[in-house]
Amino acid sequence: MPVPLYQAKAEFFRMLGHPVRIRVLELLQTGPTPVRELLADIEIEPSSLSQQLGQLRRAGLVTATREGSTVVYALAGADVADLLRAARRILTELIQDQGVLLAELRASD
Amino acid sequence: MPVPLYQAKAEFFRMLGHPVRIRVLELLQTGPTPVRELLADIEIEPSSLSQQLGQLRRAGLVTATREGSTVVYALAGADVADLLRAARRILTELIQDQGVLLAELRASD
DNA sequence: TCCTTAGTTGCAAATGTCTTCAAGTCGCCG
């Protein structure tokens, strides 16, 4: 008996539901990136970033490879990139709409 | 200064990151639905469902309207439906791929 | 070999989220 689909979905979304993880995934969209660079872009303690990277790794969304003294992360597959692009597009629209909605709500008091 | 986009995204995904909320949203995709019916499809305590519905409401993803003695929920906008469709499609693929991957991993031990 | 830099891991404290139970509101029927 497999994990119900709705539960797999929920887990997946939960994995995306953290600011640091989202930022990492978006940074990786531009190509494989060493930890050092992620660390420079996201202000956070190294150990904390490592924990989040660990989660993404265990979820199979990213891969890590050691290159000399640095570790380089990359998106695990094209699917992941596709999903992120779609999510990004739709969400950007959605949030803009919500912004408009909010503005209307404020205007009508 | 607005909420950073990546944080809004994270919040949004977190909202989708719960099995009950996902199921509710998917049930609502087929049209406005009374609580009674959600309750029949999702096995859960009424008060627990209410809590989750409350979150979806506060997040602006669904709307509630009272009709006589029952309350009917609906998706808040076409955007939400779009996003769910896209998420559903991409995720279904992704999960199938992961399944394949898993099978391969198991086969190669 | 010893030191330093780059990351990761183990934990415990702080925070956040879920579930549940008890109590409350809103319609409706008798």
Add this chain to the structure above:
DNA sequence: CGGCGACTTGAAGACATTTGCAACTAAGGA
């Protein structure tokens, strides 16, 4: 009005996630 069914709300306890410090490993130098 009084009571019942359909939901919602508040609050507490259980449970999960996040953070930060300290200890640890791996790779290069000096």
